[in-house]
Amino acid sequence: MRFMYIVTSPKPMAGPNPALFEAINKIRDREIKAGRMIDDGGLTPVATGAQVRIADKKLSVIDGPFVEAKEVIGGYAIFELRDKEEAVAMAKEFMQLHLDHMPEWEGTCEVRSFFNNPCA
Amino acid sequence: MSTAEIHRSILAVWRIEQPRLITSLSRMLRDVPLAEDLTQEALVAALEHWPATGVPERPGAWLLATARRRAFDHLRRGKMLARKHEAIARDLVWEQQAMPDLESALDDDIGDELLRLIFTACHPLLSRDARAALALKMICGLTTEEIARAFLISEATVAQRIVRAKRTLSESGLTYETPRGDELAKRLASVLDVVYLVFNEGYTAARGDEWHRPQLCNEALRLGRMLTAIAPQEPEVHGLLALMELNASRGAARTDAQGNPVLLMDQNRALWDRLQITRGLRSLVRVHELGGGGGFYALQAEIVACHTRASGPDDTDWQAIIRFYDALLARVASPVIALNRAVAVGMAEGPVAALEIVDGLKAEPALEHYHLLPAVRGDLLFKLGRHREARAAFELAANLAGNMREREVLKGRAAEADSAAPA
Numbered sequence: 001m002r003f004m005y006i007v008t009s010p011k012p013m014a015g016p017n018p019a020l021f022e023a024i025n026k027i028r029d030r031e032i033k034a035g036r037m038i039d040d041g042g043l044t045p046v047a048t049g050a051q052v053r054i055a056d057k058k059l060s061v062i063d064g065p066f067v068e069a070k071e072v073i074g075g076y077a078i079f080e081l082r083d084k085e086e087a088v089a090m091a092k093e094f095m096q097l098h099l100d101h102m103p104e105w106e107g108t109c110e111v112r113s114f115f116n117n118p119c120a
Numbered sequence: 121m122s123t124a125e126i127h128r129s130i131l132a133v134w135r136i137e138q139p140r141l142i143t144s145l146s147r148m149l150r151d152v153p154l155a156e157d158l159t160q161e162a163l164v165a166a167l168e169h170w171p172a173t174g175v176p177e178r179p180g181a182w183l184l185a186t187a188r189r190r191a192f193d194h195l196r197r198g199k200m201l202a203r204k205h206e207a208i209a210r211d212l213v214w215e216q217q218a219m220p221d222l223e224s225a226l227d228d229d230i231g232d233e234l235l236r237l238i239f240t241a242c243h244p245l246l247s248r249d250a251r252a253a254l255a256l257k258m259i260c261g262l263t264t265e266e267i268a269r270a271f272l273i274s275e276a277t278v279a280q281r282i283v284r285a286k287r288t289l290s291e292s293g294l295t296y297e298t299p300r301g302d303e304l305a306k307r308l309a310s311v312l313d314v315v316y317l318v319f320n321e322g323y324t325a326a327r328g329d330e331w332h333r334p335q336l337c338n339e340a341l342r343l344g345r346m347l348t349a350i351a352p353q354e355p356e357v358h359g360l361l362a363l364m365e366l367n368a369s370r371g372a373a374r375t376d377a378q379g380n381p382v383l384l385m386d387q388n389r390a391l392w393d394r395l396q397i398t399r400g401l402r403s404l405v406r407v408h409e410l411g412g413g414g415g416f417y418a419l420q421a422e423i424v425a426c427h428t429r430a431s432g433p434d435d436t437d438w439q440a441i442i443r444f445y446d447a448l449l450a451r452v453a454s455p456v457i458a459l460n461r462a463v464a465v466g467m468a469e470g471p472v473a474a475l476e477i478v479d480g481l482k483a484e485p486a487l488e489h490y491h492l493l494p495a496v497r498g499d500l501l502f503k504l505g506r507h508r509e510a511r512a513a514f515e516l517a518a519n520l521a522g523n524m525r526e527r528e529v530l531k532g533r534a535a536e537a538d539s540a541a542p543a
Contacts (some may be wrong), residue, residue, distance in 0.1 A: 004153050016362040030140075032349050033234065033346060033349040033350055034136075034139060034342070034346060035341070035342035035343060035344065035345030035346035035349070036342065036345075038345070038395070038399065039395070046421070064146075064160075078395070080338065080341065080342065082132070082135065082335075082338070083132065083133070084134065085128045085129045085132035086132040086135060088129070088132070089129065089133045089136055089179075090136060091134070093179075093180075096177060096178070
């Protein structure tokens with residue numbers, strides 16, 4: 001099963017956290033070597049982004065930062081895993097690293113499976 | 121959470137951690153079968169403790185500590201019997217130094233260890249079936265029951281296969297290391313062969329009620345991705361992964377809503393998985409960068425790549441496909457490959473030329489019971505308007521097909537040919 005992990009947080013990280021990045025890189029490396037992680041990416045700050053919206057049947061383009069946004073997407077990853085249990089175990093391990101290295105931080109790692117592709 | 125749910129989540133953690141446990145113990149004990157036994161004991165311990173205590177914050181560290189404790193116990197027992205007291209004392213000092221080092225053990229680069237483990241599980245001393253079972257158990261973390269279900273064989277058969285394979289490994293006195301030089305090529309071929317066997321068992325299920333069994337495809341893909349990460353300099357590793365990714369990318373289009381097979385030329389290509397195609401083509405680029413374009417798996421991947429680059433049969437580069445088949449046949453004289461080449465010839469030059477090739481293959485002993493020979497023949501005869509002969513060929517193919525879904529499709533084609541034939 002293919003899963004997407006989307007990490008969101010109400011507050012951006014205070015700054016780069018080398019210890020956290022190192023710990024994440026270790027898992028990342030392990031997961032690539034285990035053949036489970038197939039893609040990932042971190043996103044630049046929301047101020048550099050844009051939103052194309054539909055409201056009142058009209059298109060509009062809004063440049064970041066988006067004042068009303070409560071949660072900001074920081075990054076994503078795509079994994080090929082056996083089942084949801086495995087996906088949740090992986091997310092817990094990933095989030096535990098955040099707790100270990102940035103106890104003040106709050107955020108969510110959302111785990112979503114792709115529509116079923118019978119052989120992927 | 122029900123007990124079953126807790127067990128599922130424990131098994132999920134286990135599968136994530138298992139490769140590291142077994143490589144870590146293999147390095148300590150220099151004995152892969154024993155390392156496997158002891159890591160299984162760590163799983164049993166987790167299944168006993170975690171339902172009551174909850175899954176620990178660092179389940180990997182818990183499992184590794186438990187497994188290593190068992191390994192130390194084992195070493196100590198062995199040494200008590202065999203060695204003098206001072207040796208034991210020395211080992212205990214070493215053990216005390218080694219035990220707190222769990223975190224760094226977790227940080228080790230396991231790539232080389234994993235490669236060593238894969239080479240051991242897929243050793244040419246073992247039968248292909250045994251290699252497949254052992255690789256799925258020791259590297260993918262499948263249980264005996266899961267392997268049995270995947271291969272449609274009994275659990276007892278799998279268990280026996282694994283026990284025997286482990287005994288063979290133990291008794292052979294194999295060294296636990298990565299082969300080098302000429303040996304490497306031979307051993308790598310043995311590994312790739314097993315991975316492809318697992319993939320094909322899932323992709324074109326030869327037996328059973330389902331046309332394909334995705335779990336085996338996924339485990340093989342995982343092994344393939346693992347190998348490209350830990351043996352990145354080997355072109356055939358990338359070739360095999362390219363072949364598997366590109367084939368698997370068609371997964372969603374290969375069956376209709378009822379689970380019946382849809383042949384390549386009839387597939388809705390919008391359902392092909394672009395991410396997987398991209399990955400497959402990227403692996404193929406890597407093959408060429410490493411100078412491995414002529415490899416057995418690379419050539420097959422090239423053929424599939426021709427299909428993925430086309431929007432349909434009409435703009436498929438059939439001449440290129442024929443050339444790749446020629447190159448493949450120059451490497452391996454296989455009548456199955458010759459039959460596939462005939463299909464491409466049929467698309468490029470028409471059914472007459474293809475039928476000539478197929479009829480030339482009828483005498484091949486290897487194809488005597490191969491359902492796809494009469495299936496291809498039936499298709500060509502149908503295109504030539506020889507409907508009665510087509511019907512007979514499809515009926516023969518249906519009788520030879522081991523997979524129920526495939527048999528039904530072939531019976532359908534026989535009926536189609538029958539109604540097209542003049543009364």
